[in-house]
Amino acid sequence: MLGLGVESTAHTFSCAVLEKKGKKGKILSDVRKIYRPPEGEGIHPREASRHHIENSSTVLSECLAEADITIKDLDIVSYAAGPGLGPCLRVGAVVARSLASYYKIPIYPVNHALGHIELGKLLTGAQNPLVLLVSGGHTMLLAFLNKQWRVFGETLDITLGQLLDQFGRSIGFASPCGKNIEQLASSTTNYVTLPYSVKGNDVSFSGLLSATKSISSKSKADACFSLQETAFAMISEAVERALSFTQKKELMVVGGVAANKRLSDMLQNVCKRHNAKFFVVPLKYAGDCGSQICWTGLLESQVKKGISLENTFVTQSWRLDSVKIDY
Template sequence: MLCLGIESTAHTFSCAIIEKKGKNGKILSDIRKIYRPPEGEGIHPREASRHHAENSPQVLSECLEKAGVKITELDLVSYAAGPGLGPCLRIGAVVARSLSSYYDIPVYPVNHALGHIELGKMLTGAKDPLVLLVSGGHTMILAFLGKKWRVFGETLDITLGQLLDQIGRHAGFASPCGTKIEELASKSSNYEPLPYVVKGNDVSFSGLLSATKRIIPKGLEAACFSLQETAFSMIGEAVERALSFTGKKEFLVVGGVAANKRLSEILQLICKRHNCKFFVSPKEYSGDCGSQISWVGLLESSKKTGVKLENTFVRQSWRLDTVEILY
C-alpha cells in the first residue's frame, strides 16, 4: 500500500510517501520546506501558513517524482490534523482534502504526536517502549496501555523545545534554536546554578527560562551549558522514575530535541542502570516530517476506513492521550 503523508503543524511543510508491505514500511520520499522567521523572532502563524501555501505545490511534485509514484497510484492520503498552529494545520488539511476529493482517495486525519512515536518505533525496531516525546510542541513521558498512550509525566508550562527556542531568540538567533544552543553548550563546562523544578513526574521550565536569561550577560556559552545540564537532568529524573514504575525494558526518544547528543548521553546512562534498551529516532526523522503522518495513516487504514470530507477537521489542541489506537 502507498500513502502520501502531509505535515504542516508548525514551521515545516512536508510531503512523504511510504510503501507498506505486511508489517514493514519503506520511505520512498520525504520532501520538506521550512519557514524561517527573522532572527530573534518566533514563528508567525500567518506568515508560516503563507509559506506552506506557496511551497505546497512544489513539495508535493518533488515528493511524487522522487518516489516514482503517480497520484492515481496512491491508496490513501493522511494529514496532520493537530495539535499545532491553526493557520498552518489548515493548509495541510486543504491539500489533503483537495487530493482526496479530486482523485477519490481515502483520507485520514492523524495526530501529530502519534506520528513521532510510530515512525520512531518503525525506524528503531522498538516494540513496547517507554517513550519520551520532546519537541517544540511536546514534553511528555508516555507508555501504551489499554488502546491509549498514557501520560506518566509532562511539562507544567512550556516545553523543552520552547525553552531552547526562547533562549535562542533572546540571544538573537532565529527559530528553531536547538542546534545552536547545543553547539554553544559544547564549548563550555562552567556551570551556573539554575532553578531545578520537578514535581512528581512533571517538570516546570518557566523559572529556568527566566533565570537563564539573567545569566546570559555573564557568558552565552556557559549559560547554554548550564541550561542544558539543568533541563536535561530534570527530564532524566522524571524518566528514571517512570522506568522504575513501569518496569519497561525499552526506552525510545522521539521529537525534534531527540537529536541533541547531550540529552541522549544522560538518558543512555539511566537506561544502563535499569538494564533497559535505549532507542532514539534517527536525526533525519526526529523533527517534523511527512513520513510520520504517512506511516500512521497506513497503520490506521488496516483497521478503519477513511473519514468523510466533512470530517477532515483540524484541532489546535488535540492531546495524544485522547486518541484511541485500534491497530
C-alpha cells in the same frame, strides 16, 4: 500499499510517500520546506501558513517525483490534523482534502504526536517502550496500555523545545534554536547554578528560562551549557522514575529535541542503570516530517476505511492521550 502524508503543524511543510508491506514500511520520499523567521523572532502563524501555501505544490511535486509514482498510484492520503498552529494545520488539510476529493482517495486525519511515536517505532525497532516525546510542542513521558498512550509525566508550562527556542531567541538566534544552543554549550564546562523544578513526575521550565536569561549577559556559552545540563537532568530524573514505575525495558526518544546528543548521553546512562534498551529516532526524522503522518495513516488504514470529507477536521489542541488506537 502506498500512502501520502502531509505535515504542516508548525514551521515545516512536508510531503512523504511510504510503502507498507505487511508490518514493514519503506520511506520512498520525504520532502520538506521549512519556514525560517528572522533572527531573534519566533514562528508567526500567519507568515508560516503563507510559506506553506507558497511551497505546497512544489513539495508535493518533488515528493511524487522522488518516489517515482503519480497521485493515481496512491491508496490513501493522510494529513496532520493537530495539535499545532491553526493557520498552518489548515493548509495541510486543504491540500489533503483537495487530493482526496479530486482523485477519490481515502483520507485519514492523524494526530501529529502519535506520528512521532509510530515512525520512531518503525525506524528504531522498539516494541513496547516508555516514550519520551520532546519537541517544540510536546514534553511528555508515555506508555501504551489498553489501546491508548498514557501520560506518566509532562511539562506544567512550556515544553523543552520552547525553552530552548525562547532562550535562543533572547540571545539572537532564529527558531529553531536547539542546534545553535548545543554547539555553543559544547564550548565550555562552566556550570552556573540554575532553578531545578521537578514536581512529582512533571517538570516546569518557566523559572529556568527566566534565570538563564539573567545570566546570559555574562557568558552566552556558560548560559547555554548550564541550561542544557539543568533541563536535561530534570528530564532524566522523570524518565528514571517512570522506568522504575512501569518496569519497561525500552526507552525511545522522539521529537525534534531527540537530535540533541547531550540529552541522549544522559538518558543512555539512565537506561544502563535500569538494564533498559535505549532507542532514539534517526536525526533525519527527529523533527516534523511527512513520513510520521503517512506511516500512521497507513497503520490506521488497516482497521478504518477513512472518513468522509465532511468529517475531516483540524484541532489545535488534540491531546495524544485522547486518541483510541485500534490497529
